[in-house]
Amino acid sequence: MKDKNNESVPLADLPVGAEATIIKILPNMRGRKKFADVGIMAGADLILEAKSLFGGLLRVRVMETSMAFHARDAKNILTKVRKNEKAI
Amino acid sequence: MKKRFKAVLAGNPNCGKTSIFNALTGARQHVGNYSGVTVESKSGFFEIGDISVEIVDLPGIYSLSSGSPEEKIAFAELTKKGVDLIINVVDSSIPRRNLYLTTQLAELGIPMVLAFNMSDDAKKKGLSFDMPKLEKYFGAPIVQTIGRTGSGIEELASKIAKTLKLQTRSARPMPAYGTDTDDAIRAVSEAVEKYGGKNISHIPVRFFAIKLLENDSCVAAIPELNQAKPEALNQMRHLREKHAIDPESYMADRRYAMIAGACAGAVSASRERRREISDKIDAVMANKFFGFPLFLIIIYLTFFFTFTCAQPFMDWIEAAFGFMSDSVKAAWDENTLPFWRSLLTDGIIGGVGGVIVFLPNILFLFFAIAILEDSGYMARAAFIMDGIMRKFGLQGRSFVPLVLGFGCNVPAIMATRCIESERDRTVTIMVLPLMSCGARLPIYALVIPAFFAAEYQAAMMWIIYIIGVAVALLAAKIMRNTLFKGDGEIYLMELPPYRIPTVRSLLLHMWDRGKIYLHKAGTIILATSVLLFIANTYPQKTVFSKDYDAIAEQAMKTGKEKGEPEEKINGIIAALENEKSSEMLEYTASGRIGKFLEPMFSPIGFDWKLTTASIGALAAKEVFVSQLGILYAEGETDENSDTLRERLAKNYTPAQGFCIMLFSLMSIPCLATLAVMKRELNSWKLMLVEALALFAVAYAATAAVYQTCLLFGIGTKLIP
Ligand SMILES: Nc1nc2c(ncn2[C@@H]2O[C@H](COP(=O)(O)OP(=O)(O)OP(=O)(O)O)[C@@H](O)[C@H]2O)c(=O)[nH]1
Numbered sequence: 001m002k003d004k005n006n007e008s009v010p011l012a013d014l015p016v017g018a019e020a021t022i023i024k025i026l027p028n029m030r031g032r033k034k035f036a037d038v039g040i041m042a043g044a045d046l047i048l049e050a051k052s053l054f055g056g057l058l059r060v061r062v063m064e065t066s067m068a069f070h071a072r073d074a075k076n077i078l079t080k081v082r083k084n085e086k087a088i
Numbered sequence: 089m090k091k092r093f094k095a096v097l098a099g100n101p102n103c104g105k106t107s108i109f110n111a112l113t114g115a116r117q118h119v120g121n122y123s124g125v126t127v128e129s130k131s132g133f134f135e136i137g138d139i140s141v142e143i144v145d146l147p148g149i150y151s152l153s154s155g156s157p158e159e160k161i162a163f164a165e166l167t168k169k170g171v172d173l174i175i176n177v178v179d180s181s182i183p184r185r186n187l188y189l190t191t192q193l194a195e196l197g198i199p200m201v202l203a204f205n206m207s208d209d210a211k212k213k214g215l216s217f218d219m220p221k222l223e224k225y226f227g228a229p230i231v232q233t234i235g236r237t238g239s240g241i242e243e244l245a246s247k248i249a250k251t252l253k254l255q256t257r258s259a260r261p262m263p264a265y266g267t268d269t270d271d272a273i274r275a276v277s278e279a280v281e282k283y284g285g286k287n288i289s290h291i292p293v294r295f296f297a298i299k300l301l302e303n304d305s306c307v308a309a310i311p312e313l314n315q316a317k318p319e320a321l322n323q324m325r326h327l328r329e330k331h332a333i334d335p336e337s338y339m340a341d342r343r344y345a346m347i348a349g350a351c352a353g354a355v356s357a358s359r360e361r362r363r364e365i366s367d368k369i370d371a372v373m374a375n376k377f378f379g380f381p382l383f384l385i386i387i388y389l390t391f392f393f394t395f396t397c398a399q400p401f402m403d404w405i406e407a408a409f410g411f412m413s414d415s416v417k418a419a420w421d422e423n424t425l426p427f428w429r430s431l432l433t434d435g436i437i438g439g440v441g442g443v444i445v446f447l448p449n450i451l452f453l454f455f456a457i458a459i460l461e462d463s464g465y466m467a468r469a470a471f472i473m474d475g476i477m478r479k480f481g482l483q484g485r486s487f488v489p490l491v492l493g494f495g496c497n498v499p500a501i502m503a504t505r506c507i508e509s510e511r512d513r514t515v516t517i518m519v520l521p522l523m524s525c526g527a528r529l530p531i532y533a534l535v536i537p538a539f540f541a542a543e544y545q546a547a548m549m550w551i552i553y554i555i556g557v558a559v560a561l562l563a564a565k566i567m568r569n570t571l572f573k574g575d576g577e578i579y580l581m582e583l584p585p586y587r588i589p590t591v592r593s594l595l596l597h598m599w600d601r602g603k604i605y606l607h608k609a610g611t612i613i614l615a616t617s618v619l620l621f622i623a624n625t626y627p628q629k630t631v632f633s634k635d636y637d638a639i640a641e642q643a644m645k646t647g648k649e650k651g652e653p654e655e656k657i658n659g660i661i662a663a664l665e666n667e668k669s670s671e672m673l674e675y676t677a678s679g680r681i682g683k684f685l686e687p688m689f690s691p692i693g694f695d696w697k698l699t700t701a702s703i704g705a706l707a708a709k710e711v712f713v714s715q716l717g718i719l720y721a722e723g724e725t726d727e728n729s730d731t732l733r734e735r736l737a738k739n740y741t742p743a744q745g746f747c748i749m750l751f752s753l754m755s756i757p758c759l760a761t762l763a764v765m766k767r768e769l770n771s772w773k774l775m776l777v778e779a780l781a782l783f784a785v786a787y788a789a790t791a792a793v794y795q796t797c798l799l800f801g802i803g804t805k806l807i808p
Binding site: 027037039068 | 151153184185337341344376377380474475478579581583
C-alpha cells in the first residue's frame with residue numbers, strides 16, 4: 001500500500017472498508033462514460049464495501065448506491081484515502 | 089371517443105418503476121429487484137376523465153446514452169415520434185443519483201411528470217424536499233409516491249392528465265455545461281439544424297448536439313446526423329486540445345454538478361437508515377466466508393420447497409384426475425365408441441392430468457425465485473458467483489438467467505438480454521438448456537421415488553441438478569476457449585438495498601408462471617397427447633403370434649381343475665394380457681419408431697418405450713411422463729392397477745432410472761426452447777448445431793454411465 005503520504009492508490013488496491021475520494025480516472029480506461037453515468041468520476045467519494053470471494057469483483061458504495069464492477073477496471077481509478085478501516 | 093395519448097415510463101433500475109406501472113395500469117407484470125428485469129418494454133392503458141393514456145414501460149437505465157441493450161431500447165422509445173409525455177420515476181431516497189437521468193430526459197423537450205417514488209424510504213432517511221423549487225428547476229410537476237402501497241398514484245394520474253391536456257413543454261432554461269462546452273454545443277447544434285431532416289425534427293437539435301459531443305453510438309448511428317458529425321469531431325478535438333476537456337465524461341460531471349446545485353437548499357437529509365439494515369443483512373449474506381455456503385443452502389432450500397412442500401397438493405391433483413377418468417369410464421359403456429372413450433380417459437384426461445399434476449412444483453419454484461429476486465438477494469448471488477462464473481468464461485450476470493433456467497429455459501433465454509457482452513450472452517444461451525427446467529421436474533418426480541428410498545430423494549434431485557450445472561460450466565469454459573474467445577465487456581451492476589417483497593408481487597409472479605405452464609398444458613401438451621395417443625393406438629393389430637384368449641381360457645380351466653389359488657391364476661392371466669398389449673403396441677406407429685430406434689438407444693439402457701417417450705419429450709419435456717403413462721396404461725389389467733411409478737420400478741432397474749433422468753436432463757430441449765434460441769441467437773445454424781451437440785453429449789454421457797453400471801453391477805437389479 002502506498003497511501004502513506006497522500007499518494008494516489010488505485011481503487012483496486014484499497015483495503016475493504018476504506019473510504020476514499022477519486023482523484024483521477026486514467027484516460028485509457030474502458031467505459032469511462034458508463035462509469036461516469038453512475039457517478040464514478042473524479043471528485044466522487046466512495047467506500048470500498050467488499051471484494052468478492054472468488055476474486056474479480058469489487059463492491060463500491062458511491063452516491064448511496066452499491067455498485068459492483070471489476071477490479072481490472074478499478075485499476076484505472078486512482079483514489080486518495082480519507083479513512084482506512086481494517087478489513088472486516 | 090376518448091382522446092388518446094402516449095406516455096413512456098422511464099427511471100433508474102430498481103427505482104420501483106414496475107410497481108408504479110402496475111399501480112397505474114393494473115397490468116400484471118413481474119416486479120423484480122435484479123437490475124434490468126424489465127428488459128423488453130411493456131405497455132398498458134389507463135383512463136382518467138375523458139382521456140386514455142397508453143403507457144410504455146421502459147427498461148431501467150442510468151443514463152440516456154447507448155451503452156447497453158436496455159439503454160438502446162429506452163433511447164429508441166424516447167426519441168420515437170408521438171411520445172406525448174415522459175413519466176420519470178425517481179427513487180427519491182437517493183435523489184442525486186436518480187435525477188441524473190432526469191436532466192437528460194429534460195433535454196428531450198417532451199412534457200414530463202416526475203414521480204418521487206420510495207417516498208417512505210426518503211422519509212425514513214430524513215430527507216425533505218422543497219417541491220415548488222424542484223418543480224420549477226425541472227419544469228415538471230412532481231408527485232410523491234409509494235409504489236408498493238399505491239400511495240400517491242391517484243394524484244400522479246391526475247397530474248399526468250393535466251399535463252397531457254395542457255401539453256406544457258419545459259420552459260426552464262436548459263442546463264448550462266459551462267462557457268466553452270456551451271459554445272461547442274451551439275456550433276454542433278447549428279450543424280444539426282442545417283443538415284438534420286424532418287425525421288428528427290421533433291427533438292431539439294441541442295439534444296443531438298450534446299449526444300454527438302459525448303460520442304454516443306446510438307445518436308451517431310442516425311443517418312440524418314451524418315453531415316453534422318465532422319463538426320462534432322472538430323469541436324471535440326477543440327475542447328480536448330484547447331480546454332483540456334474530455335467531453336465524454338465531462339458532460340456527466342457537469343450534470344452531477346447541476347443536480348448538486350438544484351438540490352442545494354431543495355433537499356435536506358439527516359440519516360441513512362434503510363441502508364443500515366440492509367448492510368447488516370449483507371454483513372452475513374454477502375460475507376466473504378459465509379456468503380457462498382449460504383448461497384448453496386438457499387438454492388437447496390428452494391429445491392426442497394419446490395419438491396417436498398408441493399407434494400400434498402400434487403397428491404390431491406393426481407387423485408382428482410384419477411377420479412375424473414374413473415367416473416367417465418364408469419358412466420361410458422365399454423362397447424360404445426371404444427376409441428373415443430379411451431381417447432378421452434387415457435389420452436386426454438390421462439395425458440393432461442399427468443402434466444397438471446406438476447403445477448404445484450412450478451408454482452412453488454417460481455414463488456421461491458420471486459422471493460430471491462424481489463428481496464434483492466439475486467443481485468448478491470450474482471456478486472458472489474461472478475468470480476466462479478468467470479472462471480468458466482461466464483459472468484455474474486449470466487447467473488440469474490441460468491437460475492431462471494431451472495424454472496423454464498424459455499424466459500431464461502430471454503432474460504440473457506441483461507448480459508451486455510454478445511459473447512457472454514451467446515455462451516450463456518448455449519449452455520442454458522443444461523439447466524434443468526421445471527418441465528423436466530415431472531420426470532425426476534416420477535423416477536426418483538420409483539427407484540430411490542425416501543431419504544435419498546432430495547439428494548438425488550440435487551445430484552441431477554448439480555450434474556447439469558457442472559456440464560454447463562464445463563461446456564461454457566470450452567466454448568469460451570475455442571469458439572468464443574476474447575475480452576469480456578464492462579460489468580457494472582447495482583446491488584439494491586434489501587427489501588421485503590410484497591405478497592401481491594410474489595403472487596402475481598407465481599401466477600404469471602402458472603398461467604404460462606397451464607397454457608402449455610392446454611395447447612401443446614393436449615395436442616401432443618392426442619397425437620401420441622393415436623400413434624400409440626394405430627395401426628391396430630388383429631392377428632397375433634399366439635391366440636392369447638384361448639391360452640388364457642385354457643390356463644384358467646387347468647388352474648381351476650388343479651385347485652390353484654385365485655391369485656396365481658390371475659397373475660398368469662395378467663402376464664398374458666401384458667404380453668398381448670406389448671405385441672399390440674409394437675405394431676403401432678410409435679412402437680415401430682421406438683423399435684426402429686431401439687438398437688441405437690439400447691447402449692444407454694433405453695427400451696423402445698423409453699425411446700418413444702423421449703421422442704415425445706421434444707414437444708415438451710413433461711410429455712415424456714404423459715407418454716409413458718399412456719404406454720403403460722395399455723398394459724392395464726385390473727382396476728387396482730399399479731401407479732406408473734410402481735410399473736416403472738417393475739420394468740426398469742435403478743441404473744436405467746438414473747439414465748432416464750440423465751438423458752432427459754442433457755438431451756435436446758423442447759421445441760419452444762429451440763424456437764426462442766433461434767430468435768435470440770438470430771441464427772438457424774447455431775441453433776441446429778446446439779441441438780445436435782446436446783444430443784451427442786447426452787448420448788455419450790448416458791452411455792458411459794449405463795455401461796459403467798453394467799460393468800460393475802451398480803443398480804442393475806430390479807427392486808424386489
Ligand atoms: N419501500 C418502498 N419499496 C418500493 C416502492 N416501490 C417499489 N418498491 C419495491 O422496490 C422493489 C423494486 O421495485 P420494481 O417495481 O421492481 O422496480 P423497477 O424499477 O421496475 O426495477 P427493475 O425492473 O428491476 O428495473 C420491489 O421489491 C418493490 O416492492 C416504494 O415506494 N417504497
